[in-house]
Amino acid sequence: MIMKDIGMLLAMTPRTRAYLQFMVRSRYLPNYVLLMDDENNFTDEFQYSSNFRYGTLFDMNKSIIQTLREASIPYEFCSTRNPNESVVVEMLESRSEKYFIYSGPAGVILRKKILSVGMKFIHIHPGIVPEYKGSTPIYYSILKEDKCGATAFFMNEEIDSGEIIMQKEFDMPLPDEDIDYYYDCTMRATLLKDILDIYVTKDEFPKEALLRHVNEEAYFIIHPVLKHIAILKCQIKD
Numbered sequence: 001m002i003m004k005d006i007g008m009l010l011a012m013t014p015r016t017r018a019y020l021q022f023m024v025r026s027r028y029l030p031n032y033v034l035l036m037d038d039e040n041n042f043t044d045e046f047q048y049s050s051n052f053r054y055g056t057l058f059d060m061n062k063s064i065i066q067t068l069r070e071a072s073i074p075y076e077f078c079s080t081r082n083p084n085e086s087v088v089v090e091m092l093e094s095r096s097e098k099y100f101i102y103s104g105p106a107g108v109i110l111r112k113k114i115l116s117v118g119m120k121f122i123h124i125h126p127g128i129v130p131e132y133k134g135s136t137p138i139y140y141s142i143l144k145e146d147k148c149g150a151t152a153f154f155m156n157e158e159i160d161s162g163e164i165i166m167q168k169e170f171d172m173p174l175p176d177e178d179i180d181y182y183y184d185c186t187m188r189a190t191l192l193k194d195i196l197d198i199y200v201t202k203d204e205f206p207k208e209a210l211l212r213h214v215n216e217e218a219y220f221i222i223h224p225v226l227k228h229i230a231i232l233k234c235q236i237k238d
Contacts, residue, residue, distance in 0.1 A: 001200065007032040007097040009083060009104065009121070012044045012064060016103045018185035019192055020067045021058040028196045031097055032074050035064070036088065036104065039077035052178035057186045084111045092117045099205075101192065102155065107135060110155050121155040122195075122205075124188040128167055129153070133160040138184060142172055142233055148183075150191040164208045166195050175235045 008030045010016045023029065035042070044063045054060055068075050078087050083104050092100070092114065102110070102121045110121060127137025128149035141148050149169045153162040168191045173183040198206050 001027055002029045002031055003196075003200065004031050005098040006030050006101065006199075007034065007095060007099070007119075008101045009034050009036065009088070009092070010064070011036045011081060011103060011105045012042060013103060013105070014046060014060065014181045015185045015188060016064055017060070017062065017067070018058045018189040019101065019103055020064060020071075020073075021062065022189040022193050023196065024067060024071045024073075026193055026196065028193075028200065029071055029073055030101065032095060033068060033076075034088070034091060035075055035077050036081045036083060037077055038079050042077065046181070048181060049178070051176075052182070053174060053176040054178055054182050055186065058189065060182065081105055083108060084114055086113075089114050089117055092119070095119070109157070109159060112157055115155065115157065122165065122192075123153060123155050123162070124192050125151045125153065125160050126184050126188055127151065127160070128169065129160050129164070138179060146233075147172060148187060150187050152191050152195050165205050166191065166198075166208050168194065173234045177234070179234075 008019070010019075010033060012035070037043075044065060046060075048054070048060055067073075076091070078085075078091055080087055082088070083102075098119055100119050100121050102123050104110075115121065125133075125137075126148070127133065127141060129151045132141055132149070138148050147169055148171075149167060151160075151167045152165040153160070154165065156162045170187050170190075173179050177183050195205055198204075
Protein backbone atom coordinates (compact mmCIF):
# COMPACT_ATOMS: atom_id res chain seq x y z
CA MET A 1 0.00 0.00 0.00
CA ILE A 2 1.10 3.55 -0.72
CA MET A 3 1.04 5.73 2.39
CA LYS A 4 -0.06 9.03 0.89
CA ASP A 5 0.77 11.10 3.98
CA ILE A 6 4.27 9.72 4.49
CA GLY A 7 7.50 10.68 2.75
CA MET A 8 11.14 9.97 3.55
CA LEU A 9 14.20 12.24 3.80
CA LEU A 10 17.18 9.95 3.39
CA ALA A 11 20.95 9.93 3.35
CA MET A 12 22.92 7.18 1.63
CA THR A 13 23.53 5.00 4.70
CA PRO A 14 23.08 1.34 5.74
CA ARG A 15 20.25 2.48 8.01
CA THR A 16 18.39 3.84 5.00
CA ARG A 17 18.81 0.48 3.27
CA ALA A 18 17.31 -1.27 6.29
CA TYR A 19 14.37 1.14 6.58
CA LEU A 20 13.40 0.79 2.94
CA GLN A 21 13.77 -2.97 2.83
CA PHE A 22 11.71 -3.47 6.02
CA MET A 23 9.01 -1.16 4.68
CA VAL A 24 8.85 -2.74 1.23
CA ARG A 25 8.72 -6.23 2.72
CA SER A 26 5.76 -5.09 4.84
CA ARG A 27 4.20 -3.41 1.78
CA TYR A 28 4.36 0.01 3.43
CA LEU A 29 5.42 2.25 0.58
CA PRO A 30 6.18 5.94 1.16
CA ASN A 31 4.53 8.40 -1.19
CA TYR A 32 7.83 10.13 -1.97
CA VAL A 33 11.54 9.93 -1.16
CA LEU A 34 14.07 12.77 -1.18
CA LEU A 35 17.66 11.53 -1.33
CA MET A 36 20.24 13.88 0.13
CA ASP A 37 22.97 13.62 -2.47
CA ASP A 38 23.87 14.95 -5.89
CA GLU A 39 22.58 12.64 -8.61
CA ASN A 40 25.71 13.20 -10.68
CA ASN A 41 28.17 12.01 -8.07
CA PHE A 42 26.26 10.12 -5.37
CA THR A 43 27.63 6.86 -4.04
CA ASP A 44 25.60 4.06 -2.50
CA GLU A 45 28.39 1.58 -1.84
CA PHE A 46 29.72 0.48 1.54
CA GLN A 47 32.61 -1.71 2.57
CA TYR A 48 31.72 -4.32 5.18
CA SER A 49 34.21 -6.29 7.23
CA SER A 50 34.23 -10.06 6.82
CA ASN A 51 35.12 -10.40 10.51
CA PHE A 52 31.55 -9.83 11.71
CA ARG A 53 28.28 -11.72 11.57
CA TYR A 54 25.44 -10.30 9.44
CA GLY A 55 21.92 -11.62 9.73
CA THR A 56 19.18 -11.92 7.13
CA LEU A 57 16.73 -9.21 8.23
CA PHE A 58 17.96 -6.99 5.43
CA ASP A 59 20.41 -7.32 2.55
CA MET A 60 23.49 -5.28 3.35
CA ASN A 61 24.57 -5.36 -0.28
CA LYS A 62 21.31 -4.28 -1.91
CA SER A 63 21.49 -0.63 -2.93
CA ILE A 64 18.98 2.00 -1.97
CA ILE A 65 18.29 2.83 -5.61
CA GLN A 66 17.64 -0.82 -6.43
CA THR A 67 15.06 -1.06 -3.65
CA LEU A 68 13.35 2.15 -4.72
CA ARG A 69 13.16 1.11 -8.36
CA GLU A 70 11.93 -2.41 -7.69
CA ALA A 71 9.13 -1.06 -5.50
CA SER A 72 8.33 1.82 -7.93
CA ILE A 73 8.75 4.39 -5.16
CA PRO A 74 9.02 7.97 -6.52
CA TYR A 75 12.31 9.62 -5.57
CA GLU A 76 14.37 12.72 -6.25
CA PHE A 77 17.92 13.83 -5.52
CA CYS A 78 18.96 17.13 -4.04
CA SER A 79 22.37 18.74 -4.40
CA THR A 80 23.45 18.53 -0.76
CA ARG A 81 23.89 16.02 2.04
CA ASN A 82 22.93 18.59 4.68
CA PRO A 83 19.18 18.54 5.49
CA ASN A 84 19.33 22.13 6.75
CA GLU A 85 20.39 23.57 3.38
CA SER A 86 17.93 25.83 1.57
CA VAL A 87 17.56 23.46 -1.39
CA VAL A 88 16.19 20.74 0.90
CA VAL A 89 13.81 23.13 2.60
CA GLU A 90 12.53 24.45 -0.72
CA MET A 91 11.92 20.95 -2.11
CA LEU A 92 10.01 19.92 1.00
CA GLU A 93 7.91 23.08 1.07
CA SER A 94 6.20 21.94 -2.12
CA ARG A 95 5.26 18.54 -0.69
CA SER A 96 1.85 17.62 0.73
CA GLU A 97 2.88 14.73 3.01
CA LYS A 98 2.15 15.16 6.73
CA TYR A 99 5.10 13.10 7.96
CA PHE A 100 8.66 12.46 6.81
CA ILE A 101 10.68 9.52 8.09
CA TYR A 102 14.19 10.85 8.60
CA SER A 103 17.38 8.88 8.09
CA GLY A 104 20.07 11.50 7.82
CA PRO A 105 23.83 11.77 8.05
CA ALA A 106 25.38 11.06 11.44
CA GLY A 107 25.61 13.94 13.89
CA VAL A 108 23.32 16.38 12.07
CA ILE A 109 20.47 18.02 14.00
CA LEU A 110 17.49 19.46 12.15
CA ARG A 111 17.23 23.23 12.58
CA LYS A 112 14.27 25.57 12.88
CA LYS A 113 13.97 26.32 9.17
CA ILE A 114 13.39 22.76 8.03
CA LEU A 115 11.30 21.93 11.10
CA SER A 116 8.94 24.75 10.09
CA VAL A 117 8.12 23.54 6.56
CA GLY A 118 4.77 22.08 7.57
CA MET A 119 5.31 18.39 8.27
CA LYS A 120 6.55 16.33 11.21
CA PHE A 121 9.87 14.47 11.01
CA ILE A 122 10.11 10.99 12.54
CA HIS A 123 13.47 9.79 13.84
CA ILE A 124 14.35 6.40 15.28
CA HIS A 125 17.06 6.81 17.92
CA PRO A 126 19.17 3.79 18.99
CA GLY A 127 18.55 4.26 22.69
CA ILE A 128 15.79 4.63 25.25
CA VAL A 129 15.32 8.33 25.90
CA PRO A 130 15.68 10.32 28.03
CA GLU A 131 18.12 7.88 29.67
CA TYR A 132 20.25 7.35 26.59
CA LYS A 133 20.67 10.33 24.30
CA GLY A 134 23.54 11.12 21.95
CA SER A 135 25.45 9.31 19.23
CA THR A 136 26.57 5.95 20.68
CA PRO A 137 24.00 4.90 23.31
CA ILE A 138 24.03 1.24 22.22
CA TYR A 139 27.45 0.60 23.76
CA TYR A 140 26.63 2.42 26.98
CA SER A 141 23.36 0.51 27.43
CA ILE A 142 25.20 -2.78 26.85
CA LEU A 143 27.72 -1.84 29.55
CA LYS A 144 25.15 -0.60 32.04
CA GLU A 145 22.07 -2.76 31.44
CA ASP A 146 22.93 -5.82 29.31
CA LYS A 147 20.31 -4.76 26.77
CA CYS A 148 19.61 -2.10 24.16
CA GLY A 149 16.65 -0.05 23.07
CA ALA A 150 15.25 2.31 20.46
CA THR A 151 12.92 5.30 20.57
CA ALA A 152 10.74 6.72 17.80
CA PHE A 153 9.93 10.40 18.22
CA PHE A 154 8.93 13.56 16.36
CA MET A 155 12.03 15.69 15.99
CA ASN A 156 12.60 19.14 17.45
CA GLU A 157 15.67 21.39 17.68
CA GLU A 158 17.03 19.70 20.80
CA ILE A 159 19.11 16.51 20.86
CA ASP A 160 16.86 13.43 21.03
CA SER A 161 14.15 15.32 22.88
CA GLY A 162 11.05 15.29 20.69
CA GLU A 163 7.59 13.94 21.45
CA ILE A 164 7.91 10.18 21.93
CA ILE A 165 5.91 7.90 19.65
CA MET A 166 7.06 4.48 20.87
CA GLN A 167 9.98 2.78 22.62
CA LYS A 168 11.17 -0.82 22.45
CA GLU A 169 13.87 -2.85 24.20
CA PHE A 170 16.04 -5.47 22.48
CA ASP A 171 18.39 -8.23 23.54
CA MET A 172 22.11 -7.48 23.24
CA PRO A 173 23.78 -8.23 19.89
CA LEU A 174 24.74 -11.82 19.19
CA PRO A 175 28.40 -12.83 19.55
CA ASP A 176 30.41 -11.45 16.61
CA GLU A 177 27.36 -9.61 15.23
CA ASP A 178 28.21 -6.32 13.53
CA ILE A 179 26.81 -3.68 15.85
CA ASP A 180 27.28 -0.44 13.92
CA TYR A 181 26.08 -1.47 10.47
CA TYR A 182 23.73 -4.40 11.09
CA TYR A 183 22.42 -4.59 14.66
CA ASP A 184 21.84 -0.84 14.99
CA CYS A 185 20.03 -0.69 11.64
CA THR A 186 17.79 -3.70 12.25
CA MET A 187 16.86 -2.51 15.72
CA ARG A 188 15.74 0.86 14.40
CA ALA A 189 14.01 -0.60 11.33
CA THR A 190 12.09 -3.03 13.54
CA LEU A 191 10.71 -0.18 15.63
CA LEU A 192 9.89 1.78 12.47
CA LYS A 193 7.85 -1.16 11.21
CA ASP A 194 6.08 -1.40 14.57
CA ILE A 195 4.91 2.21 14.50
CA LEU A 196 3.84 1.87 10.86
CA ASP A 197 1.82 -1.24 11.77
CA ILE A 198 -0.20 0.96 14.08
CA TYR A 199 -0.34 3.90 11.68
CA VAL A 200 -1.82 1.90 8.78
CA THR A 201 -4.39 0.34 11.13
CA LYS A 202 -5.48 3.41 13.08
CA ASP A 203 -4.48 6.21 10.67
CA GLU A 204 -2.42 7.79 13.43
CA PHE A 205 0.84 7.16 15.22
CA PRO A 206 0.86 5.88 18.80
CA LYS A 207 1.83 8.20 21.62
CA GLU A 208 3.85 6.86 24.53
CA ALA A 209 3.44 8.63 27.85
CA LEU A 210 6.83 9.14 29.47
CA LEU A 211 6.28 8.45 33.15
CA ARG A 212 9.87 7.96 34.26
CA HIS A 213 11.77 10.81 35.88
CA VAL A 214 15.49 10.35 35.33
CA ASN A 215 18.61 12.42 35.12
CA GLU A 216 19.08 13.15 31.44
CA GLU A 217 22.57 12.59 30.09
CA ALA A 218 23.85 12.64 26.52
CA TYR A 219 26.19 9.82 25.53
CA PHE A 220 28.46 10.99 22.75
CA ILE A 221 31.09 9.05 20.78
CA ILE A 222 32.29 6.30 23.04
CA HIS A 223 35.97 5.84 23.86
CA PRO A 224 37.49 2.95 21.85
CA VAL A 225 38.44 1.07 25.03
CA LEU A 226 34.88 1.21 26.38
CA LYS A 227 33.53 0.21 22.97
CA HIS A 228 35.84 -2.80 22.94
CA ILE A 229 34.70 -3.80 26.44
CA ALA A 230 31.05 -3.60 25.32
CA ILE A 231 31.78 -5.78 22.29
CA LEU A 232 33.56 -8.32 24.49
CA LYS A 233 30.56 -8.38 26.80
CA CYS A 234 28.38 -9.47 23.87
CA GLN A 235 30.79 -12.34 23.16
CA ILE A 236 30.53 -13.85 26.64
CA LYS A 237 26.83 -13.37 27.37
CA ASP A 238 24.83 -16.44 28.37
